[in-house]
Amino acid sequence: MPFLLDSFSDVKKELKKKMKKESSGLLPFLSENDKQCIHLIREQTRQLNQNNVTRTQAYFQFYLQHPEIHWALLGHMVSRNVGWNMTDLKGELLTKLLPEKDQKAIFFFLERGSWLIFQDVFPQFLVYDLSLRRGRDMFHLLPFLHTSTFMETMWRYFWRSGDSYTLAIGTVINEQSYLEKRLIQNTHFQNTVTGTVSFKMYDFLRLNNILFPYCLGEKREKASLTGATSRYFTSLHERILFGKELYSLLFQRERILEGVLKWTLEHPHTGSRKDYWPDLFNDVKESSPRSIYKRRVKNCELRKGAERLYSPPLKYAWPNIPHEDATSGDWYEDWHVLDYIHKEVSLDGEILSNYCKTLETIELAVMAKEAILFREEE
Template identity: 70%
Template sequence: MLDLWVKKELKKKMKKKPPENPSPQLSGYEKQLIHVIKEQTEKYNKNNVTRTQAYYNFYLQHPEIHWALLGHMVSRNGGWNMTDLKGELLTRLLPEKDQNAFFSFLERGNWLIFQDVFPQFLIYDLSVKAKADMFHLFPSFHISTFMETMWRYFWKKGDCYTLAIATVINEQSYLEKRVIQNAYFKKTVTGTVGFKLYDFLRFNNILFPYCTDQKGQKTELVGDTLRHFTSLHERILLGKRLYALLFQRQNMLPGVLKWTREHPHTGSRKDYWPHLFNDVNGSAPRALYKRRIKNCKLRKGANRLYSPKLRYAWKNIPHEEAEVGDWFEDYHIIEYLNHKEVDVDGKVCREYCRTLEKIELTVMAKEAVSLREEE
């Protein structure tokens, strides 16, 4: 059951309008802190690699903040999705215009989440160092009143699970209007044939690599698949399942941490499966694609699939300021915080292998149609 104090506080905040001037009573020292937090957030919000590393570094400092590791692992997947757009398979399926639009969509979401959540982390770090709650600084960063309540609850109770799931709810709700329901992205991404193909091919597996032996020489995958990307409900449930995989499945966390420590994020899928992916393109230009994969192993004599590092696939791009506004309008969303057992087995490897084979067949079919049209 969710704490009664949380329910009362959130009900009160539903009735209260947020102040027009979010930081009228701050001291000079507090204003200086806000400036430093903004600088730090901007410094690490350059690209997917810098964000992903910042989450991991914060988790190492504060392992009680479970979402920092969950965010790190999901952000790795975001980077892999970005580089896929310039990799072996999707460059043959999606025209360059779609590749650029999809990247803008993924990058905007990745950027928005970081600029919302990282100031929360830094304010918590300040609170720990000062041994005093500093969450009154949240409004200066337009952080939802929902999260201010949840951090205060965590400060009192130390409930790692509830804070992590609250952060999942917050970040997905934060994205809903700004990215998923955004008119520009609906037109250029989520409403396009390319996106429907992307969804159909199930190229939205979230993978958590982990070491299965002490030497760290064998990497296995667990994870889950997002079935309806545009559904807020489905994205929150996926977050809960992924949290359960990381923090509630026996012996999973040490293997994931060992793998993350030994494999810095580059954006290339070579990071977890160098037997199948390479960050150097060994394919002959313009050669017709031939099947290379069977059960997630290379066929005899086949080249590994090209999966570039992020820094070679995409340049850093500037972002417009995040749209201001608190998403917290429906009190019932707190029902997601109820601590129920989540049914998740994490067996994603076979499905992921089938996905790759399905994409190969789609590429070959597309090239065959193009050849016939040329004739």
């Protein structure tokens, strides 16, 4: 029988024990019914993990059914941003800056990371949903879905405590730790993406803004924005803290949470930035493909007479791609990762001026590149 986790100190004791490998390494016996549940969970996850749009929507639908699972909404909003970053690679500006080979490499890096997270976290959500429907803890299924022993402990604690905050931050810790060896430290991606000039430029141009559009109540075309800029993407420590900051921004300000939910319900995710700013972006190309680029944006407004920036829907930008199975293995080694749960973070949520400067900086980079090419052709 699993250890009863009634308090956070119980969680710490359990994780210390697991770190020392004192607990039995034997997996529990599975009934035929359990085996069928695992098969259905895997199949449902596979069907919903087709592309950024399907997984983004799946997170949101799950949150609407289970608003106590805060990470589902956080995951949905971050996944929207990943989709926008993917379509930017085929949008108005980055197609003029990045070689096609680098566009594809960065897309696959973003897609692989998103796919990995979904195939790890969504089965956990489905086991929780199954537990509610059965009226009993079904978390003995988690090891068969390759879930970290860290998260099995966090789910058992949540089942008894209802502590949504601790489960959400635990999930942030888990997902970023899960990605570390499979994506960030993966030699292939270091050679083709994170170690390349294009990725460093991508970082330099501050394309790592995470935006949370929200409605203030009145009817308006252009959503308000809050959010933050990710720095030191390759640092696990910084990514976990950044996830905590985004969680705080979303769930510790009631006005923001209400506004984000209102906007999200009214705007299904397509991957196009037109979803939140249709007066600045369009999912149809308005400019001539051969025209020399001229500045169109000032303070996040179109200059007089300028065409909107092209931002395609995901389905027209990138095809669905097959993925190799994730490598197995549990990242959990040290109970001190629990320190992140209570680590203080602060975030003001001011993103608009930063985002506006990002757009203008990219425009200048495009114009500079075109000027160099024009001189070379003379």
